[in-house]
Amino acid sequence: MSASVFALATALTATPAIAQQRAETSSIDDVIVTGRQAPDLASAGTKSALPLAETAQSITVVTAGDIQELGLQNLNQALRFVAGVTPETRGASAEVYDQFKLRGFDAPVFLDGLKQFGSTTGYAIPQVDVSRLDRFEVLKGPASTLYGQSGPGGLVAQTSKLPVDVPLYGGVAGTYGEYDLYRLDADIGGQAGSDVLWRVYGSANGADTQQRFARRERQTVSGAVTIGNGSRTTFTVLGTYSHDPHNGAYGVFPALGTLVDNPNGKLSTRFDGGEDGNRYQREQAAGTYIFRHDFGGGWSFRASGRYQNVTAQLGLVYVRGAPVAGSTRLYNRASYATDEELNNWTYDNQLAGTVRTGPVTHRLLLGVDRQVAHSTEDGQFGGGTPLDVYNPVYGTMTVPRTPAQVPGGTGEFRLDARLRQQGVYVQDQLEWDALRVTLAGRQDWARGQQNGGTPKQDEKFTWRAAALYTLPFGLAPYVSYSTSFEQQAATVRRADNTLGIADPSLGKQIEAGAKFSVPGTPILLSGAWFKIDQTNVVTSTPDFAISRQTGAVRSTGVEFEGSAPLGYGFTARAAFSRQRVRTISDPQDPSRVGRGLETVGRGGASLIVDWAPERGTFHGLTVGGAVRHVDEVYAGVYTPPENPAAAAALNSPSYTVYDAWARLDLERVNPALRGLTASVNASNLFDRSYITSCFANYAWCWYGNRRIVQGTIGYHF
Template sequence: MFIRRHRIALFAGTAALLSGSAVASEPLPPEGAPQQASDIVVTGQRPVTEASSGTKSDTPLAETPQSISVIDSSMIADLGLHNLNQALRYVAGVTPETRGASAEVYDQFKLRGFDAPVYLDGLRMFSSASGYAVPQVDVSRLDRIEVVKGPASALYGASSPGGFVDEESKLPLDRSFYGAASGTYGTYNLYRLDADMGGRFGDGELWRVYGSVNGSDDQQRFGKRRRETISAAGTAGAGSRTSFTVLAAYSHDPYNGNYGVFPALGTLIDNPAGRISTKFYGGEPGDFFSREQFGLTYIFRHDFGGGWAFRSSGRYQYVKSRLGIVYTSGTPVDPTDPAPTLYNRASYATREQLNDWTYDNQLTGRFDTGPLHHQVLIGVDRQVAHSAELYAFGTATPIDVFDPVYGTMPTPRAPYDVPGYGPPYDDGIVTPSFIDTHQRQQGIYAQDQIALGDLRVTLSGRQDWTRQTDGTQIQHNHKFTWRAAALYKTAIGIAPYVSYSTSFEPQASVLSDGSLAKPSLGKQIEAGAKYQVPGTNILLTGAWFDIHQTNVAVPDNAFSYHQAGRVRSRGVEIEASGSLPYGFNARVAFSRQNVKVLDDAVAEHIGRPLDTTGRGGVSANLEWAPKTGPAAGFAIGGTVRHVDSVYADFFTYADGTSSALRSPAYTVFDASMRYDLAKVSQALAGVTVGVNATNLFDKRYITSCFAQYAWCWYGNRRTVQATIGVHW
């Protein structure tokens, strides 16, 4: 939404790797081995049953006492996903796609009921503390996504009590030469061209270059997305005790689509005048949103021998954005009209840039003390972010949501062009505001993973010091966070576990008295069980959790904030994935949660959920891809996605009464099909074609609403896309 500091702009997202592109998770064949048509070479070699984000070490999921979900690049490709938010549809505990088809420039979701940060290669992706300068990672750059659930401050510092998402970049592979390319076209003029190649140019010297040109028209009128991105990585010392990798990435997004809203009357709530079209756009044809990003990452590793090693990584990130829009304010011109058609609008323009530096240094070691086997981690990290923003909000001409007439006012090209407050819309010029925000965090942490027979115990602790300023006031904070967890591998392979963890999270909100909000605090107890079927990649996990967050900054009725909140999130999650007999592959995710405000200065909030938080849902994907027989090389699959109702807060009706609302639950179906053309002719070895359809039956549904502002968002209608890919 467009009220400052009430926007849910969640960090980095992604565009798409599409069906049939040359990416998958199978391990690489040995150097020099003959390649079959099904061999996919441009990928990492880590199995999806292993993750590093939960413990900052490669640990099997079945032995990690924490709920973690892994999404690999082959899943993103096979399902034809277009951004991080769509990938999270298949993760238990996530309320996905907060703003549906209206804001794919960002990935906005809830994890166990809370907003969650995004990391890239284990380093936090900062966003503007107040505005729209938010980085987004294109999926062409990613090898995998790991979703860590629950508080993680004991290793990462400031973080959400719901957890975080870690995206991992493609890095050079130790092969003589490899490559892949793919092209996609689909509904809404969707297009995508991806290329990825690399190899070895010396003893222990590796290189890799990959990039993408992609875009599409928006579901809403006038909007379009365009992106050109390229990344290059080099590694020196690969395979030796000391290696050094540098990764540079540049992305130019001249158009980032519409960032609009739909009035609640005519979407969530019946309007006698009719239902608002999913194509409706409440702004002007000249609205724009552009972004430029650059990142430079290094990863240094040294193995001392004897089980001890050192790893250092760091990244510089730059983001620049320009935005000028007109948007519906959600309220009708005549608030007493029971069947309104004419709605108020507002305008907004901003110029922003963000610079941040993040570093993480880790010493790891293994040793024994009697029967105890220790894997220890000691680390020091530092994060610094500086964001500057010049912005202005203004008025705008009204619009008929059922028969819109455009061109009644120009889009503001810069903050100084925003129309003044008060009618008529051009009665003066608003004076833009400038925000200069600095954030800094540094911490020291330690972890011991202890093994005693089949018992695994993890102990983690961290001390953080933070500093933040909005240009007029400075706030210093320090906090110790910790985690204790235990997992036991039974004789039948089931591994029950229990954990307790804490978190803290600095908040950028300015309270109604003008002061900066204090950090919120979180704590969680989680209990669950995991089962890795012996000799297979089938993994079954289940978890129960109870999270309490205190000192929460919550909005009051005047669009300012107060800090008296206490929130509880409690629920269960079940996930299952793996390869089944007869060529079938399956993935199922189920969650049910109850998120409730326990304390708030606004009495009507108590006992209610948090805005845009759902009750849970289920997703199930089944694919048939036989490895042998006459159908080998062919794959066909289907997906069902059900999202339960999402809380929308209180809506005030024309007669002055109000009631708490929820956006209704929805169920949609997807389908996919692909074929390896090598089965037709060996001359076509390495060529794959595929088709994907999402929301197959073209269901119209709402992903979420802010009913207190009378805003809602539609989900994506049916899209169909075809891809041809080649690898070598």
């Protein structure tokens, strides 16, 4: 390696930045057979494959190989190493959901270009098992121009494993670890005739959670067939089903004893405020089609659609945030039960082509999409028996299994929410010598309705403009401006004290940055500054059924990301972000102006270094380690139970944890073991106890994951 490249790589490790790409040869998969898209290409930003170094937007790519190497169990964990993300909002207590903040805001998840709708009223929210993912891209900043419903912070675009044009391939892997963690993943596929490809894969996985009673468990299977392989017209059908009989307890910890000192000491990370019968189960089923046709002459058509059904049944006993008056040990509890169903249909149709006007090349994209979601919820809140959180005695009440069984209920309720959005969009990517300009616009029409009431009609035009210039030595500065529009179905209390459906959330962002790549190497560094303004922000209130809609929020920050080989088999990937997210207007509660948003952090940093020698005695061995730091996270205003006048805004403290792993290709030990690998992963290596976030206004907090060590044996062919 030349001295200049080595100096650049050394500087990368000293100045945190994060992994966006990885050389295809540097990851070895037991089960996962990757598709054709290279890790240095991204498609989420423009709905077309484009080199990251030429994309005028911050995008982070995480491949299935990255997920497996780090031993990650869900999207929450995979986002730990992405700049701009406040990860694992509810820590180890709620891994059933992908709960995180991107540049300070909730971010929707898309799968194969189509939105993963969640229930607008409750808990019927889908989650894609990591065994189904070929890769995902974190697209930062407003993206409504291409995707319609999307928040101002960005989105996560997941890609399913699809059939690969190989005669036969497959693999199986088994994992076991602490907390009785287990995984059994299998994947097989190949060719069926000259123009048909197939693939079947699935996973059975689960674990006990840190809290005393909770457990998660899942069985999922997916199958896909592609017809017309090798021709101008292909048609792919993908079906998937997931059964989640246990999804943890969705529990909480009192702030007094976690975030705030309690004279009785710290609460254990194993504390459970519920009962042994707490349950949350979920069923997910979906069918997706992807049709492609190449007209020739640079023009093509793509159509995709998905129907998804999610059902959820929840029965919980949980501890209230504040203790019983006069006590620091005894807490009242509450109960809740719900029965929910979500149905949604999403479609996206695109016509893409290339034309030239003199020296300028135009890559055009014209699209029309439609998104429909219908969710229902039957539920009831109720009471519970008190619990001494430092010496809990369980079994004093029965967990309700249906809304009708909730003790001391406030009254059963039924919510019926219907959302519909359709839009048309156009994008022009102009190339003139070293200049890249992207112009895009979209018109949306949205309709929302709750419980058969008067529908709320909204429409909005969103647009995006971006420019990037590639300099001869690899530097590419860029600037972009984009807007967002997101339909909301929450019930809000307005300033005149009336109830109604929330107005759509609107956002706008300006981003400026630069990317630097070294030709002929996988080195890619990027940095960005951004400012985002969001209006019509929905925030929760102590009455879970009714929210508030505040004035405006502003998020400003900087991010640095990158990856580089260091020579001698070493590779470094790093990330750094720093942001300030605050309320800048709130007519209903002016005291919030200048404060942050609950569960949103100030930023963080991570560094991943691994060693995989390409030759010599240790060829076939990979050893790696990671450090991840999360800065303070705004917790909200905490009111001491015995001294309301001492109410103050608090932050949950920053934390730093370490991970390590090792992997061995067993063929290097014995040639007869070809295809077998063994690995071990340890997350939070030094078993640190830490808080991921809090809602101090509710006096609730959540602990992060303690140390988890797991081992995997895999075979692939």
